[in-house]
Amino acid sequence: MSGVTEASIFAALKGIVEPKSQQDVVTLGMISGLIVKDGNVGFAIEVDPKEGAAMEPLRKAAEQAVHALDGVISVTAVLTAERAGQNAGQGGGGAAPAPNQAQGSQAQGSQAQGQAGGQRAMVPGVRAIVAVASGKGGVGKSTTTTNLALGLAQLGLKVGVLDADIYGPSQPRMLGISGRPTSPDGKILNPMENYGIKCMSMGFLVAEDTPMIWRGPMVQSALQQMLRDVEWGELDILVVDMPPGTGDAQLTMAQQVPLTGAVIVSTPQDIALLDARKGLNMFRKVDVPVLGIVENMSMFVCPNCGHESHIFSHGGAKREADKLGMEFLGEVPLDIEIRETSDEGRPIVVSNPDAPHAKAYSAIAQRVWDKVSTQIDAGGARQAPKIVMQ
Numbered sequence: 001m002s003g004v005t006e007a008s009i010f011a012a013l014k015g016i017v018e019p020k021s022q023q024d025v026v027t028l029g030m031i032s033g034l035i036v037k038d039g040n041v042g043f044a045i046e047v048d049p050k051e052g053a054a055m056e057p058l059r060k061a062a063e064q065a066v067h068a069l070d071g072v073i074s075v076t077a078v079l080t081a082e083r084a085g086q087n088a089g090q091g092g093g094g095a096a097p098a099p100n101q102a103q104g105s106q107a108q109g110s111q112a113q114g115q116a117g118g119q120r121a122m123v124p125g126v127r128a129i130v131a132v133a134s135g136k137g138g139v140g141k142s143t144t145t146t147n148l149a150l151g152l153a154q155l156g157l158k159v160g161v162l163d164a165d166i167y168g169p170s171q172p173r174m175l176g177i178s179g180r181p182t183s184p185d186g187k188i189l190n191p192m193e194n195y196g197i198k199c200m201s202m203g204f205l206v207a208e209d210t211p212m213i214w215r216g217p218m219v220q221s222a223l224q225q226m227l228r229d230v231e232w233g234e235l236d237i238l239v240v241d242m243p244p245g246t247g248d249a250q251l252t253m254a255q256q257v258p259l260t261g262a263v264i265v266s267t268p269q270d271i272a273l274l275d276a277r278k279g280l281n282m283f284r285k286v287d288v289p290v291l292g293i294v295e296n297m298s299m300f301v302c303p304n305c306g307h308e309s310h311i312f313s314h315g316g317a318k319r320e321a322d323k324l325g326m327e328f329l330g331e332v333p334l335d336i337e338i339r340e341t342s343d344e345g346r347p348i349v350v351s352n353p354d355a356p357h358a359k360a361y362s363a364i365a366q367r368v369w370d371k372v373s374t375q376i377d378a379g380g381a382r383q384a385p386k387i388v389m390q
């Protein structure tokens with residue numbers, strides 16, 4: 001075991017001075033999320049988002065200082081912005097979380113949401129927000145989000161995608177967008193755009209291979225910023241790519257966003273493993289209607305002979321959906337073209353709209369919009385529910 005300790009790391013970081021205040025980064029409470037594992041060290045340096053670029057030398061210096069310690073194998077320091085330095089005029093719905101000073105008081109999961117109050121205002125100009133969720137990663141949630149969003153745009157709707165999968169943001173790649181969002185006033189970000197879809201993602205702000213250490217309040221403020229500090233303009237529907245899973249973090253997120261409804265993506269195996277049921281329960285807890293379930297990778301169609309192989313038993317999703325009282329929104333086969341096009345940033349719905357698999361997404365989009373528009377007509381905007389933590 002190496003001899004590196006948290007105390008020795010903090011001692012080393014005390015030698016790093018923030019240029020403006022001329023105080024060290026530890027005293028200023030800028031260090032958070034320290035993790036030490038077998039000589040590998042990670043931590044976050046919280047900075048004012050406006051100072052982000054200027055703080056790069058400080059980040060490097062902090063990494064070097066820790067690297068110089070005996071027993072340290074690797075160091076990863078990331079700059080994080082807890083919150084834009086001000087409350088960006090969001091109509092008073094959710095009080096801005098206090099800027100973080102509480103270094104050392106690690107966020108303890110979901111109770112931190114109390115700070116922002118329970119009730120979330122709708123996002124002005126956005127008529128409906130729909131989450132796309134899955135019980136675990138790798139089931140095609142992001143691919144479904146992208147193609148569903150494009151299918152909705154084909155219907156003539158104004159569509160946005162909020163990539164809330166902050167642990168593995170893939171919307172920039174899937175929508176073929178690179179570069180960084182601009183902010184004319186330093187407070188509100190302009191979303192990026194491609195194929196007529198507006199998109200905001202942590203992936204634009206942090207390099208894809210940068211490991212990020214997220215603490216509870218940071219997750220929440222990142223989500224709030226992407227939701228409210230972005231110039232979404234008028235949207236008929238904002239599709240949210242949720243982080244995979246149905247744990248506390250996901251529950252908190254589901255609660256933070258005023259969702260009109262949720263779509264659950266599942267593979268046939270996961271349906272057997274009851275993952276879809278977990279997703280349904282999560283949204284029920286926060287009182288968000290589940291619009292239905294999409295079965296992804298439902299079968300394999302041989303590209304040579306067209307033979308359909310049902311590697312996992314067919315029809316399981318539909319039966320499970322029926323059992324749970326959820327609508328079965330449709331199935332999408334396992335297909336190389338779907339994988340290649342989405343991974344290359346030319347999703348099948350735009351690159352080959354007449355392909356049967358693209359039509360499968362379009363049909364799902366139509367059904368989702370039918371249900372969402374009925375809800376809009378019936379009750380107007382939903383408020384996110386207030387959750388009482390016991």
Ligand code: ADP
Pocket residue numbers: 134136137138139140141142143144170244296297332333334335336338339340342343
């Ligand atoms: P998740 O968001 O659930 O982690 P992704 O959407 O990133 O999953 O998909 C994981 C991988 O599987 C990606 O490479 C994607 O292109 C591929 N994929 C998703 N759906 C399909 C499908 N129906 N057929 C073939 N490949 C798919």
